[in-house]
Amino acid sequence: MSGATLLKESGPKEVFCGLTSIVWLHRRMPDAFFLVVGSRTCAHLIQSAAGVMIFAEPRFGTAILEERDLAGLADAHDELNRVVKNLLARRPEIKTLFLVGSCPSEVIKIDLSRVAENLNIELKGQVTVLNYSGSGIETTFTQGEDGALKALIPLMPKSDQKKLLLVGTLANAVEDRLISIFNRLGIDNVESFPPRQSIELPSIGPGTKVLLTQPYLTDTSRELKNKGAEIIEAPFPLGVTGSTLWIQAAANSFGIDKSIVDSILNPLILRAKQALAPHIEKLSGKKLFLLPESQLEIPLARFLSNECGMEIVEIGTPYLNRDLMKAEIDLLPSDCRIVEGQHVEKQLDRVRDSSPDLVVCGMGLANPLEAEGISTKWSIEMVFSPIHGIDQASDLAELFSRPLRRHEILNPKTLTSN
């Protein structure tokens, strides 16, 4: 590990819970439905984060617990059964139903796995019912995807076939692009998990080499390993360097000749660096503070400091998985401060004290910081935007240079003596 300082902090946090992952998971797998078993708060959270109203019939919803559901668990299980059957009758296009546990369902110990098991027997394979927890007492934001993927793994067919498996939700266009690059390198059998249709699950076995596209898949990568897959160690595909190392790691693992890899990647790298140049000009020397939320903070900081010349004040991360993050931390500048966990008030004090040029933060904190004159970037945007890969490096940089550019346009520097 590099000389990055690792600190821990606890106190009041300001992060989304794992339920929020539904916001992108339902788009990735349009044949799946995500049914949160929770409270009105859960329903309100998802609709506030997801802009639900544009959907005539959204592919997610909440079975809202009411007073009488709290009285007896047997009844709650029956009630959930009833709600699920009504839903499936109305929405016959659903192929996979995820029952998503929430804080209240975890506290009153509704056994979603048992409900799922019973429903699977009754439904006889018409719909597959799975369960995982997105509760805020156990999961943070992107960890919800980890839970959903882990729930799908037992359904993956076994196979010894040699293949590269990209794990973690990517924007479809980016995914196509990355697969075509692997094909050019000579890796022909490339599949993705999660798939674009929940029922088209890739197979898994000793021949599978897993390349993680996202840094928040702790449980998923462990389960895949248990199924015999090999996890390729690499930094994450953000920025030119990260993406290059990520692709190279896969190529090495498949024994592709270095000269072939170089001949294919070098022109892409050259082009990407050219596209990056104007953003580097804007970002270089600027101070960056990342508040914990998406788990992408460490790879983003690595890209913005190493490739864009930003000065990192602090990297907040909701939790630190040292194994998955090792390759990333090794690349960080040695004086980096990584803070695991959060005390939002103390952290905001540090933000103000360090007067950064840009803060990456959650949606609740952005405007209050903007009102104090500090430019911000929503961390949730990173999980929606096509930012992975060499070709996307300049788009990724643009996400950070735009707020700075805007700040300069709206607040032109005047020639005053101070």
Added chain:
Amino acid sequence: MELTLWTYEGPPHIGAMRIATSMKKLHYVLHAPQGDTYADLLFTMIERRGSRPPVTYTTFQARDLGGDTAELVKGHIKEAVDRFKPETLLVGESCTAELIQDQPGSLAKGMGFDIPIVSLELPAYSKKENWGGSETFYQIVRTLLKDHSNESKHTWQEEKRRPRVNLLGPTLLGFRCRDDVLEIQKLLGQYGIDVNVVAPLGASPADIMRIPNADVNVCLYPEIAESTCIWLERNLNIPFTTTVPLGVGATQDFLKELHEVLEMEIPQSVYEANNSKLTWYSNSVDSNYLTGKRVFIFGDGTHALSAARIANEELGFKVVGLGTYSREMARKVRPAAKALGLEALITNDYLEVEDAIKETSPELVLGTQMERHSAKRLGIPCAVISTPMHVQDVPARYSPQMGWEGANVIFDDWVHPLMMGLEEHLIGMFKHDFEFVDGHQSHLGHLGGKGDQNISKDDKRTNLQDSVIKDGNPIWTHEGEKELSKIPFFVRGKVRRNTENYARQAGCREINEETLYDAKAHYKA
């Protein structure tokens, strides 16, 4: 257990947050897991607030549940009081904390602070946002004023001063509250009535303590302030007004009621026709085309009721549907609907509202942001009249709903989505002109002709389903289709539906040119 795809109201602690964030020098410690912190974005993004809500979330985790969560709560309370130094502390819990029963309010009261502590008990599994807001405001007022003595109080006449009133109920995330308060203050100023305290919006605990200095409470938003007004009347003998000044007639009634309660003479100027431009605009010849426009109304209780009155009495629309998502207001909405010959729709299910809109085929929908989306799918113009709030409902410009200026805003907001009268007349005259061939998109941007490029894929799917479900429908002949195609696109869908309904009723298997005219005569009759 209730399946919910979308909900009009949040949980009750969101109502409490609306009160806490509306007020000053107050802090709210909310015993809640980390995910509940999403609520901050309602204020910082929808309302574009430049400061964080004054809320400390305890953000307890599963691993804390085995240990002493009570100590965790106390730690957060102490830290919040030390850091924010509030004049009053609210303590409560969200849905999950309610289940673990730490009773944070009692814990806080036992910690020896010398500030008032308001302990909130908001049942998350049976109540909703507006109830939570109302209860929180009531508990704050009661806590701060329960020992107040009213004995030395004199009337404004005795004290030889101008009368004073409190404006109670406006909050953040309430519909246009910011501007309504300014408009009502201005209005009252014109009649020599001073505003003593506005609360909760902008009030500190010290301001709440000044509430008894007023002669009358104005209950601007019953959803939030009614229970507080009733308590203040019973315990401190402060009467309150019940008319909500939304619309010209209601503003007049409000002024009349207020003058009566204050024992003031009602100036004739209250009834002058030019107080609001709505009156003249509605009387102008252009507005003839508004007569009998079929309008469907859904929203919170207060705005839905007021909208029905304005639509019916001041704009000459025909109300064809009236409902609310607010069960607490059902008692008032039911008789109002009955008076219009309707049955009130009381529901929290937006799909049920969408079905009711389809059923009544209105020409204008007055609803929430959700009805705006439903109306868009159905190709019906819509104006938003009520919460839940959307970033569009916090306009940069001054845009009240209450008082004279509010009535002006309402006229514009409701009438513009409809074809302006003259424009509609001209389109009728020139409907065969080349400009009005299929595909012509009106400036309104709602579904016209083939102009569906703005609809999302999911919207398209429903439309597709609509057009596929045609089993058992009468068949259109070539002549029938040809005649139908001469009808302007923006009413063609409705004419098609009406004609098919008529044909089914009349037992016609085929729809030809004549059936179309028969149907037209039938529906005009």
